[in-house]
Amino acid sequence: MVGMKIKRLIFNALASQITEPKISILIGPRQVGKTFLLKELEQEAQKQGYKTRYFDLEQPPDMLSLGPTEKEQYDTLVSSGDVIFIDEMHLLKNISHIFKVIHDSKHRVKIFASGSSALEMHKHLKESMAGRVIMNRIFPLTIEELRQVQGFKDENVLIEGAMPGLINCVDLEKKIDELQSIVSLYISKDIKSLVREENIRAFNHLMYLLAEKQGSIVVAANLANEIDLSKPTVEKYLEILSQTYVCHTLNSYAKNLSNELKKSKKYYLFDLGIRNSLLKDFSSIENRADAGFLKESFVALNIMRQLKPNMEARFWRTKHGDEVDFILIKNRRPFAVEVKSELSKPEIPEGLKKFLNSYPEAVGAIVFNNNLTESIEYSNRRVNFLPWTQAVKIDFLQTVL
Numbered sequence: 001m002v003g004m005k006i007k008r009l010i011f012n013a014l015a016s017q018i019t020e021p022k023i024s025i026l027i028g029p030r031q032v033g034k035t036f037l038l039k040e041l042e043q044e045a046q047k048q049g050y051k052t053r054y055f056d057l058e059q060p061p062d063m064l065s066l067g068p069t070e071k072e073q074y075d076t077l078v079s080s081g082d083v084i085f086i087d088e089m090h091l092l093k094n095i096s097h098i099f100k101v102i103h104d105s106k107h108r109v110k111i112f113a114s115g116s117s118a119l120e121m122h123k124h125l126k127e128s129m130a131g132r133v134i135m136n137r138i139f140p141l142t143i144e145e146l147r148q149v150q151g152f153k154d155e156n157v158l159i160e161g162a163m164p165g166l167i168n169c170v171d172l173e174k175k176i177d178e179l180q181s182i183v184s185l186y187i188s189k190d191i192k193s194l195v196r197e198e199n200i201r202a203f204n205h206l207m208y209l210l211a212e213k214q215g216s217i218v219v220a221a222n223l224a225n226e227i228d229l230s231k232p233t234v235e236k237y238l239e240i241l242s243q244t245y246v247c248h249t250l251n252s253y254a255k256n257l258s259n260e261l262k263k264s265k266k267y268y269l270f271d272l273g274i275r276n277s278l279l280k281d282f283s284s285i286e287n288r289a290d291a292g293f294l295k296e297s298f299v300a301l302n303i304m305r306q307l308k309p310n311m312e313a314r315f316w317r318t319k320h321g322d323e324v325d326f327i328l329i330k331n332r333r334p335f336a337v338e339v340k341s342e343l344s345k346p347e348i349p350e351g352l353k354k355f356l357n358s359y360p361e362a363v364g365a366i367v368f369n370n371n372l373t374e375s376i377e378y379s380n381r382r383v384n385f386l387p388w389t390q391a392v393k394i395d396f397l398q399t400v401l
Contacts, residue, residue, distance in 0.1 A: 004167055006145050008037060010138065015044050017134060018083060018110060023099050025089075026114040028138035029245040029270055030190065031182045033164040034114040037138065038085045041112055045083040050110075053080035057091040066092070074098055078107040089113035096129050103132045116190065116244065137245075139305045140164070140271045143392050154389050155285050158294040161273020172282060179277035183207075190244050195237070202227045206237055210247060210267045211278040215293045215300070215325075217264045217317065238267070246270055248304050253314035253327040253334065256358055261317050268300045295388045296325055296339040299368050302391040303328065303337070322351045336365040339388065343367070346374040346385045356381060366394075 014037060017024045026034045035056075042052045055062045066073045073092065077084055089095050095113075102109055140162035146152050149167050160166060160175050163182060169175040187200065195203050205227045210218070224234040241247035248268045254260035269275045272294060276282055285291050303313050303326060311330045317323035326337040338352050349367065356362055356379050364381045374385040 004149065006141060006148055006164060006167060008033065008040075009142060009145060010136070011037065011040060014041055014112075014136060017112075017136075018045055018048065018050070020134065021103065021108070021110065022131075023103060023129070023133045024110075024112045024136060025133055026112065026136050026138050027245065028116065030116045030186055031163055031165055032138050032140050034116070034138050035087055036164065038087055038112055038114055042083070042085050045110075050083045051081040052083045052085065054085040054087070056087040058088050063091065070094055070098060074101055077111070078102060078105070078109050082108075083110045083112070086111065086113040088115060090115045100129060100132060137305070139301075141167075142302075142305075143389060158272055158285050158291075158298060159276060159282055161271040161276070163271055163273055166273065175273070176277065176282060179273045183274060183277055186244070186246065191240070194240050199229070199233070202229050203237055206234065207241070207269075208278050210241070211269055211275045214268055214275055215266060215296050217261070218267055219264070241267075246274075248300070250300070250313060250315050250326070253316045253329070257318060259319040261319065264317065266315055268297055268304070270301065272297055272301070292339070292341050295341060295368070299337065299339050299388060299391040300326065303394070306394055316351075316355055318354075322354045324351050324355045327355075334359055334362045336362060337368070338365065339368045341370055343369040343372045343385065346372065346376050346383075348376075348378055348383055352383070353378065 014024070014026075018041070026037060028034055038054070042054055045052050055066065057063050066076050077098070086092070086095075092098070099111065099113075102111065141164055142162070143154060143157055146157060146162060146167075147154075160172070161179070163179065165178050165182070166175045169178055187204065191203060192200065206223060209223055209226060220234050220238065221231050224231040227234070229237075238247070238249070242249055246269065248270065250266040250268070252261045252264045254262040269278070275297070281288075285294070288294065300313075307313060308330070311328060314327045314329065315323070315325060316327050316336070324336045325339050328335040328337060336352055336355050338349050340349060346367075348365075352365055352367070356365065360379075362381065365378075365383045367383065367385045368388040368391055369385060371387050372385045373387065376383055376385075
């Protein structure tokens with residue numbers, strides 16, 4: 001039986017890079033579809049008449065075919081085709097130097113490469129590659145992509161997440177097995193080389209705590225106490241989770257008020273199915289005490305994937321408990337985003353009012369909710385009420401931020 005294929009929304013943007021001489025890098029956590037996209041791009045390049053070659057560096061024959069020296073690796077790559085694809089590029093020593101030489105040489109070879117660890121990427125793609133690479137961040141499927149799957153319901157993404165490997169699983173049990181396999185693969189391939197063997201269990205415990213506390217304010221010292229590790233070790237592990245694209249970190253927004261939290265953080269695991277797998281909870285949304293946090297997480301993850309280079313996301317909270325879930329900042333101007341499940345009429349949450357009153361330079365706000373669509377004015381700014389599923393596309397923010 002042939003598995004279903006999803007048309008990835010990012011594909012056309014990637015395909016347009018086939019004629020771009022810079023090295024195109026696909027980055028993101030394991031199993032989000034980087035290999036799938038590389039193979040689709042290879043087919044597209046072949047359709048356009050280019051000679052291609054694909055190297056999967058996790059496969060010993062492919063690694064050996066490149067040769068043991070940089071010169072042999074260079075010679076092999078520039079003579080293998082017009083468009084070269086390299087999966088798990090960080091496994092090749094001195095890859096950045098090889099890329100630099102290829103890019104700067106007379107050989108007109110286009111390279112697409114992938115990797116799942118920013119720690120390795122930063123080690124290999126140093127300043128010498130500045131201006132020579134295009135970095136493409138690959139995320140799990142969007143809800144728009146998931147709607148291509150027969151029988152998909154929007155609420156499914158809150159429980160099962162959006163990992164591409166799940167689309168051909170016929171029932172929930174198989175999806176649960178697939179998600180657990182992804183977590184195990186992450187630990188065995190990305191983490192075992194970065195964390196001491198005796199601390200793997202503590203690292204797993206940290207991931208569980210982040211899943212449990214997702215969307216809540218977290219203090220590293222408290223996490224350290226719970227898993228019996230030092231604060232510097234926990235901070236190192238949190239950085240590993242970030243640099244392997246598994247966890248998004250939100251800092252607090254603080255500018256005007258003395259009672260604002262300034263050093264607090266929130267953490268969001270990159271996929272809700274992974275989060276629920278760590279908690280071993282796949283109960284339906286109707287039976288979830290954390291349904292609100294799941295919708296907040298959905299909005300958070302969709303905000304992260306849409307941030308532009310001149311934008312960042314934070315959250316706002318005061319010592320008195322006033323809070324706004326997310327503050328989007330573009331060119332230093334804030335825009336507030338709140339998530340509320342049940343709303344029968346367009347009522348602005350108190351925390352949002354206090355933020356808008358405290359920050360007159362704030363451009364406006366969105367309140368994501370279950371199904372209310374409305375727009376009202378507050379303190380000379382527009383507050384939009386939108387269903388939570390519309391967080392998948394916040395392009396209109398570009399016009400107001």
